[in-house]
Amino acid sequence: MDLKFLKNLIVPAQTKIAMIIMDGLGGLPLEPGGQTELETAHTPNLDELAFQSALGLTVPVGPGITPGSGPGHLAIFGYDPIQYEIGRGVLEALGVDFELRPDDVAARGNFCTVDAAGLLADRRAGRLPTEASKELAKLLQTIRIEDVEFFVETVKEHRFAFVMRAEGLGDALTETDPQKIGVPALPVRAIQVDSERTAKLANQFIKRSIELLADKHPANMILLRGFARYPKIPTYQELFGLRAAAIAVNGMYRGVAKLAGMQALKVDGDTPADEFTTLERCWNDFDFFYLHIKKTDTCGENGDFWGKVSVIEEVDRVIPRLMALQPDVVIVSGDHSSPSVLRSHSWHPVPTLLYSKHVRADGIAEFGERACGRGSLGLLPAKDVMPIALANAGRISKYGA
Amino acid sequence: MDLKFLKNLIVPAQTKIAMIIMDGLGGLPLEPGGQTELETAHTPNLDELAFQSALGLTVPVGPGITPGSGPGHLAIFGYDPIQYEIGRGVLEALGVDFELRPDDVAARGNFCTVDAAGLLADRRAGRLPTEASKELAKLLQTIRIEDVEFFVETVKEHRFAFVMRAEGLGDALTETDPQKIGVPALPVRAIQVDSERTAKLANQFIKRSIELLADKHPANMILLRGFARYPKIPTYQELFGLRAAAIAVNGMYRGVAKLAGMQALKVDGDTPADEFTTLERCWNDFDFFYLHIKKTDTCGENGDFWGKVSVIEEVDRVIPRLMALQPDVVIVSGDHSSPSVLRSHSWHPVPTLLYSKHVRADGIAEFGERACGRGSLGLLPAKDVMPIALANAGRISKYGA
Numbered sequence: 161m162d163l164k165f166l167k168n169l170i171v172p173a174q175t176k177i178a179m180i181i182m183d184g185l186g187g188l189p190l191e192p193g194g195q196t197e198l199e200t201a202h203t204p205n206l207d208e209l210a211f212q213s214a215l216g217l218t219v220p221v222g223p224g225i226t227p228g229s230g231p232g233h234l235a236i237f238g239y240d241p242i243q244y245e246i247g248r249g250v251l252e253a254l255g256v257d258f259e260l261r262p263d264d265v266a267a268r269g270n271f272c273t274v275d276a277a278g279l280l281a282d283r284r285a286g287r288l289p290t291e292a293s294k295e296l297a298k299l300l301q302t303i304r305i306e307d308v309e310f311f312v313e314t315v316k317e318h319r320f321a322f323v324m325r326a327e328g329l330g331d332a333l334t335e336t337d338p339q340k341i342g343v344p345a346l347p348v349r350a351i352q353v354d355s356e357r358t359a360k361l362a363n364q365f366i367k368r369s370i371e372l373l374a375d376k377h378p379a380n381m382i383l384l385r386g387f388a389r390y391p392k393i394p395t396y397q398e399l400f401g402l403r404a405a406a407i408a409v410n411g412m413y414r415g416v417a418k419l420a421g422m423q424a425l426k427v428d429g430d431t432p433a434d435e436f437t438t439l440e441r442c443w444n445d446f447d448f449f450y451l452h453i454k455k456t457d458t459c460g461e462n463g464d465f466w467g468k469v470s471v472i473e474e475v476d477r478v479i480p481r482l483m484a485l486q487p488d489v490v491i492v493s494g495d496h497s498s499p500s501v502l503r504s505h506s507w508h509p510v511p512t513l514l515y516s517k518h519v520r521a522d523g524i525a526e527f528g529e530r531a532c533g534r535g536s537l538g539l540l541p542a543k544d545v546m547p548i549a550l551a552n553a554g555r556i557s558k559y560g561a
Numbered sequence: 562m563d564l565k566f567l568k569n570l571i572v573p574a575q576t577k578i579a580m581i582i583m584d585g586l587g588g589l590p591l592e593p594g595g596q597t598e599l600e601t602a603h604t605p606n607l608d609e610l611a612f613q614s615a616l617g618l619t620v621p622v623g624p625g626i627t628p629g630s631g632p633g634h635l636a637i638f639g640y641d642p643i644q645y646e647i648g649r650g651v652l653e654a655l656g657v658d659f660e661l662r663p664d665d666v667a668a669r670g671n672f673c674t675v676d677a678a679g680l681l682a683d684r685r686a687g688r689l690p691t692e693a694s695k696e697l698a699k700l701l702q703t704i705r706i707e708d709v710e711f712f713v714e715t716v717k718e719h720r721f722a723f724v725m726r727a728e729g730l731g732d733a734l735t736e737t738d739p740q741k742i743g744v745p746a747l748p749v750r751a752i753q754v755d756s757e758r759t760a761k762l763a764n765q766f767i768k769r770s771i772e773l774l775a776d777k778h779p780a781n782m783i784l785l786r787g788f789a790r791y792p793k794i795p796t797y798q799e800l801f802g803l804r805a806a807a808i809a810v811n812g813m814y815r816g817v818a819k820l821a822g823m824q825a826l827k828v829d830g831d832t833p834a835d836e837f838t839t840l841e842r843c844w845n846d847f848d849f850f851y852l853h854i855k856k857t858d859t860c861g862e863n864g865d866f867w868g869k870v871s872v873i874e875e876v877d878r879v880i881p882r883l884m885a886l887q888p889d890v891v892i893v894s895g896d897h898s899s900p901s902v903l904r905s906h907s908w909h910p911v912p913t914l915l916y917s918k919h920v921r922a923d924g925i926a927e928f929g930e931r932a933c934g935r936g937s938l939g940l941l942p943a944k945d946v947m948p949i950a951l952a953n954a955g956r957i958s959k960y961g962a
Contacts, residue, residue, distance in 0.1 A: 522934065
């Protein structure tokens with residue numbers, strides 16, 4: 161079922177949908193036979209909500225596929241994450257809240273170290289301090305070539321977002337990072353004819369960078385990869401007629417939500433409780449709310465099982481504040497799994513709960529991986545969650561007579 | 562898996578398949594935490610059959626999509642309901658048992674009221690009595706334009722099926738109903754070149770109608786919408802080598818079954834028991850039987866929870882008559898859900914039971930939504946049921962060596 165088919169069935173309604181995404185929610189037990197982070201967590205409010213909900217396990221991209229945050233979010237937002245690919249460069253730019261324009265070409269940049277022979281000695285320039293990195297970014301930003309504007313926005317340590325702005329640029333470009341040391345960096349090459357001028361401009365930028373950075377050892381060169389333009393994604397307003405808002409602390413998630421046409425709301429503070437305060441404040445102004453909890457993933461990636469348990473419990477404690485708003489539909493899920501025993505994103509399906517007055521509740525009073533595995537939503541593509549949520553919100557009309 | 566792939570694997574067999582469709586079978590509890598109509602019904606025979614069956618929940622069209630009866634039936638018959646779309650006009654004609662031919666163009670017609678200025682005053686002509694509507698239909702049926710035959714078949718009150726018969730007609734036509742009053746009706750416009758002559762003919766018909774209906778206030782004009790031709794659907798005989806029969810009381814379901822090449826059998830009476838009598842009478846003459854129970858849906862749409870429970874119990878009581886015929890495969894399902902609390906069709910998956918000697922029975926002695934949610938067929942597209950039924954009937958050969 162494609163989005164065009166769905167779009168043609170959308171009808172307006174006075175209903176509100178809240179989607180709570182705990183990043184990397186799915187997990188694994190510490191020991192075989194044990195309980196996952198979510199199963200371990202004491203979550204009386206989520207368990208009660210589960211009892212009134214349909215449960216399932218979502219597959220963000222496909223069987224066995226470990227999603228990055230971009231595809232994971234596109235999927236739970238209802239888009240096919242294989243069809244709508246977000247380039248790394250775009251994600252990097254979105255992550256620093258850069259206002260990327262449709263014609264901009266973005267890349268992920270690194271400061272790096274080259275030796276006297278021009279061979280790579282350190283692909284990360286000794287992970288130079290962020291403050292030093294910012295000074296060098298300012299230096300590079302002075303570069304002008306023809307009619308092209310360049311933006312160099314520090315992310316953290318050696319990493320920066322690189323953006324080229326001009327008319328007629330292309331993003332079919334190869335990377336300069338050879339992924340090993342002792343060899344020279346690669347030149348940017350155009351894969352398609354429409355990107356040939358852009359390749360030339362990028363190489364000129366690199367050449368000028370080397371001149372400006374000559375005495376800045378260890379950060380005496382740059383590497384660029386993941387060249388990409390803003391993907392053309394139909395917005396929530398266009399597709400679903402939803403006034404959609406994003407409540408997220410980190411730039412990347414605000415950025416992905418903005419791709420889908422959501423308005424990124426201001427959050428005072430960075431705790432789940434702070435995010436729920438924003439939800440309460442703006443409840444009357446939107447039809448759809450995406451609320452993102454980052455720390456579940458951070459703990460997962462750090463191998464911090466108990467930290468992840470604790471974040472989940474923290475979210476559980478604020479669930480009554482959400483339910484007090486009387487949402488018509490609530491989704492609680494993740495963009496992917498991040499089991500702390502794996503210290504990384506993983507391919508495991510993601511526990512998912514869908515609550516509404518009209519849902520056929522499974523009557524399972526537990527929110528956890530195995531409980532969701534017994535739920536009536538079954539094992540479903542993450543992109544199928546939004547259509548079911550829209551149906552429960554009375555926003556999809558009958559197909560055929 | 563497409564039908565062409567399946568068709569190439571079909572082999573003949575001396576087996577019989579019975580598909581019992583309770584229209585709008587799936588439901589919801591009256592109160593959260595309660596039981597659905599099917600779960601509430603006392604169904605000892607269906608429960609016993611369930612124990613020997615594989616259970617599952619079918620999704621007729623897609624996640625969150627509420628199917629009309631046309632798409633719902635095509636899906637459970639094994640067709641992709643998005644690929645094979647049945648136009649409203651065709652359904653209307655089928656519903657009155659009109660023998661629609663492949664080149665005919667059908668539409669859904671309304672008598673309506675226009676004021677002296679030609680503006681719509683009532684889109685339904687005060688829902689004029691069916692008898693009066695029939696008289697006016699006869700009047701309109703006298704219209705002849707060029708080589709075109711027109712058919713005007715009363716459905717009920719202001720509604721009629723409108724059919725144009727000639728060679729070379731097209732159905733890429735816009736509707737005349739502006740969906741509001743106080744404005745004039747719209748002209749029929751061709752969306753594709755091949756329908757331009759048809760648009761002209763339809764507009765001429767409307768003009769002649771206005772002349773004939775001038776003194777018939779409130780039914781002094783007509784509206785036409787949902788222009789469509791018979792969709793080209795490969796038949797059960799062509800696809801599966803099945804001699805298929807339909808046992809249904811209402812014209813629309815007989816019509817959809819005829820689209821699939823089924824022979825619509827005569828039913829004396831209109832109760833489930835009457836339909837099972839037809840099943841018994843014709844058991845030796847066909848390989849496949851579709852038996853349709855309408856009243857489950859009628860009760861669902863009327864908000865009559867206990868009426869729906871009662872119809873399900875009525876069907877349960879005649880199940881032993883079906884099993885006495887020793888069918889090789891039995892499917893009990895619905896074309897969609899119609900929860901009485903929603904008083905309408907809905908998107909909820911449909912409880913489904915598949916019995917055969919060779920099925921891997923789940924051993925769940927209950928036919929209900931949540932029981933089916935625990936079944937081994939899982940949550941499956943409705944169109945996947947027929948291939949499984951055919952396999953159980955020994956009618957699909959091995960794929961590959």
